Amino acid sequence: MVSWKDGSTSYIPLREMKNSYPVETAEYAISNQINTKPPFIWWVPYVLRKRERLISKVEKGKTQYWHHTHKYGIELPKSASEALEIDRKTELHSGMTQ
Numbered sequence: 003m004v005s006w007k008d009g010s011t012s013y014i015p016l017r018e019m020k021n022s023y024p025v026e027t028a029e030y031a032i033s034n035q036i037n038t039k040p041p042f043i044w045w046v047p048y049v050l051r052k053r054e055r056l057i058s059k060v061e062k063g064k065t066q067y068w069h070h071t072h073k074y075g076i077e078l079p080k081s082a083s084e085a086l087e088i089d090r091k092t093e094l095h096s097g098m099t100q
Contacts, residue, residue: 016041024049 004014019027028049031037037046070078079085 020045025053 005011028046031042031046077088
């Protein structure tokens with residue numbers, strides 16, 4: 003049985019919860035100490051490791067973005083004002099006017 007944010011409840015098969023809300027289901031299993039039961043014993047550690055890998059990749063990607071100034075020969079802006087400045091410079095070099 004699942005309690006939703008709007009206060010309603012419904013019965014959802016465990017396989018659907020594991021597919022739709024894997025991290026939340028794994029955290030629920032740990033908090034209710036059912037992670038050692040057969041449906042969860044191998045699955046919970048797998049999901050939590052996968053979550054950590056994804057988080058580390060996202061964090062790594064953020065730092066890589068901030069260190070790169072160009073990609074495929076094109077300057078990468080780091081703010082909206084920098085993007086407008088790049089646009090202004092490229093319009094001057096290409097001879098485009100509005």
